[in-house]
Amino acid sequence: MEQGELDALLTAEGLALLDALDPVETTADVARTVSRLRAAGHSPDLVSAVVGQVRLRSRAETKFGPFAARMLFTRAGVEQATRMAVAAHHAGRMRAAGIERVADLGCGIGGDALAFAGVGMEVLAVDADPVTAALAAYNLRPFGDAVEVRSQRAEEVDLSGWDAVWLDPARRTSGHSETRRVSPSDYSPALDWAHALGERMPVGMKLGPAHDREALPDEVEAQWVSVDGSTVELVLWSGALARDGVRRSALVIRGDASHELTAPADTEDEPVHELGAFLHEPEGAVIRARLVGEVARSLEAGPIAPGIAYLTGDAALTTPFVSSFRVRETLPADVKALAKALRARGIGTLEIKKRGVDVDPALLRKKLNLRGDASATLFVTRIGGRRAAILADRV
CATH class of the missing domain: 3.40.50.150 (Vaccinia Virus protein VP39)
Incomplete structure (x- = not known):
């Protein structure tokens, strides 16, 4: 927002016009709203300011909730x-x-x-x-x-x-x-x-x-x-x-x-565990804080591989610091074989997670050509130095 737009917005006319506008969501909405306001005689600075604020308020709802409707923003802000x-x-x-x-x-x-x-x-x-x-x-x-x-x-x-x-x-x-x-x-x-x-x-x-x-x-x-x-x-x-x-x-x-x-400090990691009945994905804050070891001990679990922040164990435990999954099975990591296995199980909705491998989940999803009414989560990672595909369900 430039100073001229700010000056036009911070007036009784500008703020009243802003509060009266309906949501502006698409490019076509923007064009129609701008044309209507200019035809009504409003200045270019004011039109630019109020239309921009309506769009920013909509985006800001994810951070400010209902308060966003009474606030003013810049895009960077x-x-x-x-x-x-x-x-x-x-x-x-x-x-x-x-x-x-x-x-x-x-x-x-x-x-x-x-x-x-x-x-x-x-x-x-x-x-x-x-x-x-x-x-x-x-x-x-x-x-x-x-x-x-x-x-x-x-x-x-x-x-x-x-x-x-x-x-x-x-x-x-x-x-x-x-x-x-x-x-x-x-x-x-x-x-x-x-x-x-x-x-x-x-x-x-x-x-x-x-x-x-x-x-x-x-x-x-x-x-x-x-x-x-x-x-x-x-x-x-x-x-x-x-x-x-x-x-x-x-x-x-x-x-x-x-x-x-x-x-009081970074916590020591647990030893690597063989894949068990459950797989746990620690929250990013836990990983960044290097407190994965503390969480692993509370779950009677350990990492599936060195340097991979997925935890596994057999205890039916969870915690707010992880998302937990029940392991179904390990599937072939080859894309063609994996696609065939998923189709055989009728899985048409698949959440794909990956760590330690160079995989684009969106591209992999296209290659899998999923069909069916069932849903599951697929972990693509490394175990024992080799790529692994683990099918699981959220707990």
């Missing part, structure tokens, strides 16, 4: 914003640590700041981009004087009197629409500055889940977060926000439920 379910956990940790005033540096469109203010904290929300800061101010307006929004560089903020900092370094090039990822050495603010800040005061710092583990400071708590099967972020907690004796954490959120696994 939607992509980079913290999901509300995750932000609520961040806010809960802040409150549990006794934090009353938090500075949100790199606030984006205000997702985390909304959660902080929602649990009664006083919030300073800061973003270097003036347009993004203006949208954050709009989104945070229901909290009145409890939230101050500024357009300012994180490094320039006076943090005197603030109890803690929430920090989301920019990990992409600047812009409101098309952006690309940058290397950690180009994050803004710089990671060296951010880590030094964490040594002086309590800091929660959001990073990508694939961030280099070797670059993690020893004294922080590293928490990986999975939401509905996707690993979405890594948070480094320092000072009073880091829990005693915890250096590795996997937070798993599915729907309204959440579960957490913690440890």
